[in-house]
Amino acid sequence: MHMRTLGSSGLKVSALGLGCMGLSANYGEPVDEAAGIALIRTAVDLGVTFFDTAEAYGPFANESLVGKAVAPVREQVVIATKFAYDYDAAGNRLGLNSSTAHIQQAVEGSLRRFRAERIDLLYQHRVDPSVPIEDIALAWLLAQRPWTVPIPGTRRLERLQENIGADSIELTAKELETLEAINATGSVQGARGTGRETYG
Numbered sequence: 475m476h477m478r479t480l481g482s483s484g485l486k487v488s489a490l491g492l493g494c495m496g497l498s499a500n501y502g503e504p505v506d507e508a509a510g511i512a513l514i515r516t517a518v519d520l521g522v523t524f525f526d527t528a529e530a531y532g533p534f535a536n537e538s539l540v541g542k543a544v545a546p547v548r549e550q551v552v553i554a555t556k557f558a559y560d561y562d563a564a565g566n567r568l569g570l571n572s573s574t575a576h577i578q579q580a581v582e583g584s585l586r587r588f589r590a591e592r593i594d595l596l597y598q599h600r601v602d603p604s605v606p607i608e609d610i611a612l613a614w615l616l617a618q619r620p621w622t623v624p625i626p627g628t629r630r631l632e633r634l635q636e637n638i639g640a641d642s643i644e645l646t647a648k649e650l651e652t653l654e655a656i657n658a659t660g661s662v663q664g665a666r667g668t669g670r671e672t673y674g
Contacts, residue, residue, distance in 0.1 A: 475521025476641050478623055485594060487552045489641045491524030492517045492634065493627025498536035505629055507539060514543035516631060518551065520638055526625040528556035528599055529584055533565050541588035548590060554625075555584050558599035572602035 476489040495501075497510040505513075514525065527540045537555060544551050557580035560568040584593055626637050 475523075475638065477523075480595070480623060485552060487524035487623055488522045489623065490522065490637055491526055491554075491623055491625035492522050493625040494525055494527045494536055494540050495531045496627045496629045498539055499531040499533075501629065504532075504535065507542075510539050511543040513629070513631060513634065514540065515547075517634055517638075518544070518547055520634070522634075522638065523550060524552045524554070524623060524625065526554045526627075528597075529580055529587075530556065530559055530567070530599060533559075533561060533567065534583070534587060537584055537587040541590065545589060552594040553588060553590070554595035554597060555588075555593055556597040556599035557581065557584075558602065570600055570602040570604070572598060 477486050478489050479486050492514065494510075494514065497513070498504045504510075517525075525540055525544065527536045529537060531537070540553065544553065557577055558570055558572065560571040560576065562568055581593060581596065585591065628634050628637065
């Protein structure tokens with residue numbers, strides 16, 4: 475597996491990451507914990523070092539699963555997670571909250587679930603319109619640069635293997651030119667999430 479560097483942070487990750495959401499949320503019943511752990515550990519064996527999760531997936535269950543799965547190899551992998559929402563004691567989503575105090579609370583919860591002392595990469599999952607953007611600013615990830623790292627999610631080993639196979643494909647200049655021409659004729663479709671959806 476080739477490696478890439480995220481932005482200017484110096485954080486090196488596998489060219490393909492693994493989006494872990496589907497193991498715990500939004501695609502039917504969560505997978506059996508042992509099966510989820512086995513998939514994540516197999517991904518590590520295949521060269522994946524970048525794992526994406528969020529407190530919203532479950533909620534909380536996916537972070538715990540990822541933390542348990544990567545515990546034996548924690549120093550070899552990069553974990554990315556996300557904050558955005560307030561929850562009640564029963565785990566019901568109450569709405570967006572990106573206040574400084576809530577971010578600290580969310581991070582502390584994620585660290586407990588990861589059984590770790592650090593989060594390698596933290597995202598804002600949804601923009602909270604009540605908090606000025608000048609307050610949790612995040613680095614802008616530029617598309618089509620050497621530090622761009624896709625994080626496709628899957629529940630199946632065969633899909634994981636297919637996704638990882640993309641790292642070995644080198645497109646020719648002509649193929650890239652053709653794809654760029656096709657892309658230039660289209661436009662972005664669909665609205666962005668409002669914070670009430672259950673998807674990732």
